[in-house]
Amino acid sequence: MTFNEFLERIDTQYNAQLPFVIYRKPNESAVNGLLQETNDLVYTEDFTEKGFVFSPFDNTEKSVLMPLELSDKLKSLVPETKAIDSIKSSSKVDNTLQKEIHIKLVERGVEAIKNNQFKKVVLSRTESVSLSENNPITIFNNLLQNYASAFVYCWYHPKVGLWLGATPETLVKIEGQRFSIMALAGTQNYKGSLDVTWQAKELQEQQYVTDFILDSIETTIDNINVSKIETVKAGNLLHLKTRIWGVLKPNAISLKDLLYSLHPTPAVCGLPKEAAKQFILEEEHYNREFYTGF
Incomplete structure (x- = not known):
């Protein structure tokens, strides 16, 4: 399958509002895809199932499974091209208020560290932008060209949402x-x-x-x-x-217990883990969902 045929197949799946995931492992030339045949929302029980798992930051929440037996598998080589400019926002939404709120959040985090609640906490905020290019397949292709050493993915489920990312980190x-x-x-x-x-x-x-x-x-x-x-x-x-x-x-x-003993790591949460995680869940005032998940 050529790369263009691969992308066209994904575009058809997306327009039909059917779940899919496409990804490329770090420093590899092949891109893989799983296209779920139905729009059923399936969860993993213990991480022993076969498929692609999408797991949230909060490990008390369920992890979505795209089952191998209910999906078509695709694979294609990514053509070698030069890195292209990142997708630019056509107009940035005013996030001044969110920035001020975040500064106050960081100040509370620093104060909590001084009070020995934890040694470290990783705090985040959301930022809204208006994109000049909003086709996720095009953005995914852009990420492929710019992040050769990262795990690059585009994940979609009509009952959950659309997520794209490029991460350099392997959990396990x-x-x-x-x-x-x-x-x-x-x-x-x-x-x-x-x-x-x-x-x-x-x-x-x-x-x-x-x-x-x-x-x-x-x-x-x-x-x-x-x-x-x-x-x-x-x-x-x-x-x-x-x-x-x-x-x-x-x-x-068990694999589940091993994963949950590590996730979320101090790189995305803090230390000690439970105290930092609780601070994040209570103080960030937005749901991270799959951001900083695995």
Whole structure:
């Protein structure tokens, strides 16, 4: 199947208001698709089903499953082209009020840290823009060209919504009994070189994530190895990354319990996890839904 045929098939599925997901794994040339045959909303029970899982930030909420047995599988190679300009907003909505509210939220977060409620909290806000290009398939293609080292996806369900993203982070990778994960945190702008200086704040932030992961897996993973910290590029940003790997102990933990022991990580939530998560749910005043999910 040519890439254009692939995109046309997805466009037809979207116009028919039927669920689909299309994605490309980091540094790969193939794009994959699952096109669900019905508009049924299916949830995973324990992450042992076959299909594509879309899981929210709040792990007490249900995770949507696009079942393999109810979907058509598509695959195509992405043609090599130069990166193109990012989709521009034709007119930015005035978010001044939201910005002021967010500054006050951050101030409350800082105060909570000073009061020892938690060590770290990752706070977010929404921002509305009016796009000059609102076709999700076109935006997905744009992301493919600009984020070669990221997991790029476009996910749609008529009963849930439309989500697009490009993430450099792998939550968990398991092959047989081999287990690997990454600690990814710390951010600065990319200015043409990976040879940069990191400040103490970013190094501490990344160490928080690494330590959290090690604490979470110490009873379920044998032969744990930790790499040196490296600087990696994701789009126009740089991050600090540490690779962690080992051997999964047989029958030590279910996949669901392993995922929920890690998610949400300090990179998107905070530390300690439950205290930071509760602060986010109570104080952000919007529902993150699948933002910072997996």
